[in-house]
Amino acid sequence: MSTLLVHNLINSCLRIEQQRISRRRSIPDHISFDLNQDILSQIITLRNSQQKIYFSGDHLAELRYYFLLNSSQYSGLGITFKTHYQKQEEKITIVKSVIHLSGKAEQYIRSDALASQEIIDTHYWLIEQILNQISLKHKKHKSVLLWSLLGLIIIFIAPLIFFFLPLVFWGKVLVLLIVIAIVLSALPYLLKRYLSSWVLDQLLFGIFSYSPKRRKIGLNLLNTFG
Numbered sequence: 001m002s003t004l005l006v007h008n009l010i011n012s013c014l015r016i017e018q019q020r021i022s023r024r025r026s027i028p029d030h031i032s033f034d035l036n037q038d039i040l041s042q043i044i045t046l047r048n049s050q051q052k053i054y055f056s057g058d059h060l061a062e063l064r065y066y067f068l069l070n071s072s073q074y075s076g077l078g079i080t081f082k083t084h085y086q087k088q089e090e091k092i093t094i095v096k097s098v099i100h101l102s103g104k105a106e107q108y109i110r111s112d113a114l115a116s117q118e119i120i121d122t123h124y125w126l127i128e129q130i131l132n133q134i135s136l137k138h139k140k141h142k143s144v145l146l147w148s149l150l151g152l153i154i155i156f157i158a159p160l161i162f163f164f165l166p167l168v169f170w171g172k173v174l175v176l177l178i179v180i181a182i183v184l185s186a187l188p189y190l191l192k193r194y195l196s197s198w199v200l201d202q203l204l205f206g207i208f209s210y211s212p213k214r215r216k217i218g219l220n221l222l223n224t225f226g
Helices: 003-013 037-048 057-071 117-133 139-164 169-205 212-225
Strands: 014-020 026-035 079-087 090-099 105-109
Touching: 003 014, 003 026, 003 037, 014 057, 026 037, 026 057, 026 117, 037 117, 057 079, 057 117, 079 117, 090 117, 139 169
Parallel strands: 026 079
Antiparallel strands: 014 026, 079 090, 090 105
């Protein structure tokens, strides 16, 4: 089986279960890994070859949203992972892990022959793959945004300085440089203090919280402003 098909197969076994909290809103409740013998064998092969899983963009957006909820005051129940194994027509929960952001972890493992070491090791390896790919900050995006905003401010302010200030040319240049220095020092604070706080509130409780597509937009904005 090709690497792409293996990754698609593994992505298909990952589910972010939702809990409905109102008529229009659902929030992530826990992360499920649905395994059968074929998927388990493919994951073991991938793990033994020291490759990593590439989760889909939609999965990563929902995972980040789930982690974000648990890092806020809204939810402190911990990140829950469950691994299920399909045996004939029955889906059986083998392992459950609850990881709290304080560092505390709780483990529940089925105590019978179904709880093989291969399934348990796969459960922990999948959790590790998720934790390695979850990131809520992208400094590159933030840097691009800062320079873009600075450019817009200069385009707006420079003509005002050069046309309306009664100073010699180099005096106007000095004023423009001072304005640029002030903007450069103030913009990161303003972005973090006001814009990122607003986006976070909207992501948790407002316009970005109602669907996976909106959450993805909100997370991208938070990554940029935060």
